[in-house]
Amino acid sequence: MSIEPGILYVVATPIGNLGDIAPRALEILGAVDVVAAEDTRRTGALLSHFGISARQVSLHEHNEPRQVPGLIERLRAGGTVALVSDAGTPLISDPGYRLVVAAREAGIRVSPVPGPVAAIAALSISGLPSDRFVFEGFLPAKASARRQRLQALAEDPRTLIFYESSHRIADCLADMRETLGADRRAVVARELTKTFEQIRGGSLDELCNWLAENEDHRKGEFVVLTAGAPEPTGEGVTPEAERILGLLLAELPVKKAAKLAAEITGLGKNQLYARAVGLKSGE
Known part of the structure; x- marks a missing residue:
């Protein structure tokens, strides 16, 4: 040539x-x-x-x-x-x-x-939305930094794609379950195109349990994909923001809970206040 x-x-x-x-x-x-x-x-x-x-x-x-x-x-x-x-x-x-x-x-x-490209290969067979996605590569090795990064991505509506190593995959999935929610849909793609290729989908809670079942499930090279954050509810408050608001309402008055929730989530204080009133009244 x-x-x-x-x-x-x-x-x-x-x-x-x-x-x-x-x-x-x-x-x-x-x-x-x-x-x-x-x-x-x-x-x-x-x-x-x-x-x-x-x-x-x-x-x-x-x-x-x-x-x-x-x-x-x-x-x-x-x-x-x-x-x-x-x-x-x-x-x-x-x-x-x-x-x-x-x-x-x-x-x-x-x-x-x-x-x-492992990330695109995994996305193509994941069954998760592929029209909009973000590739994050490897998350930080330290647990605190990893959780902080995941928290910053918790409200992103796009499909999230990560790489992970065998010795951190269990901790990574556990942190995802904690920060993104146990019910968040996800896919673990292990050893893509290799002899022991595995593609496993389910909630983050289910995938954490699957990893714990068998040591072989934690071997190899991994691509982890999670669904994006759910669309906001009718009030414009996301399910995650509502969860935070509910936790704060258990300890604080409505006005203070809404103010603190706005600082945590970046959403408007007025809409959070209105939703807090609804939660207090059982709506």
């Missing part, structure tokens, strides 16, 4: 099943001067499987600032570079952002070679 000089190719690779690699991706990987890989051992195994001999350089989150200038100089001199991550599309919770930005700022052409 003949390729144009001075181009940075962003090449997607399989997330599990090697048969998912695109023919064009194989052609590009076999034709470029160098492959910038997140893990040269893993990429080396992929290239070897397809009979490709290519020079590799390591490009990961710890050495990216150091490696970028040399790759940019190579591209300026007319060389060709393929950027790959360990699996899926580079930059989607993977290294490569600095290289792409530097290339674009230098006037170097950056060309995508599309392919698998």
Whole structure:
């Protein structure tokens, strides 16, 4: 294959099943001067499987600032570079952002070679609304920061998509149940396109119980998707805001409960006050 000089190719690779690699991706990987890989051992195994001999350089989150200038100089001199991550599309919770930005700022052409993305693959089979969604990548590792981030997303009406590791998946789901609500619809996609692929849907409470049932359910790589927040009720007060209001009303007068609920949820104090009056009267 003949390729144009001075181009940075962003090449997607399989997330599990090697048969998912695109023919064009194989052609590009076999034709470029160098492959910038997140893990040269893993990429080396992929290239070897397809009979490709290519020079590799390591490009990961710890050495990216150091490696970028040399790759940019190579591209300026007319060389060709393929950027790959360990699996899926580079930059989607993977290294490569600095290289792409530097290339674009230098006037170097950056060309995508599309392919698998775990988040989109999971969304396509989740059964959750796919017209509007937000990809959050990995949640914070620390429990307090993770819960804080989830709380900030609790009222988002879009489908939420997360990545998670095997050693945090149980804690992640438990925190989702606590902050988003036990009845929130969700899907856990485990080991997508691999031998032990599992897709499990249900409420967050049901999924937490499913994870606890079997140690194997907590192994592998995960995509977690949750439905967005329910649409506001007729009064414009969301179910979550109403829940908070109910808790406050158990301890505070109506006016103070509505004021504090407005500060917590960001909703209008007047509408919360009106709903608080309704709750107090049993409506």
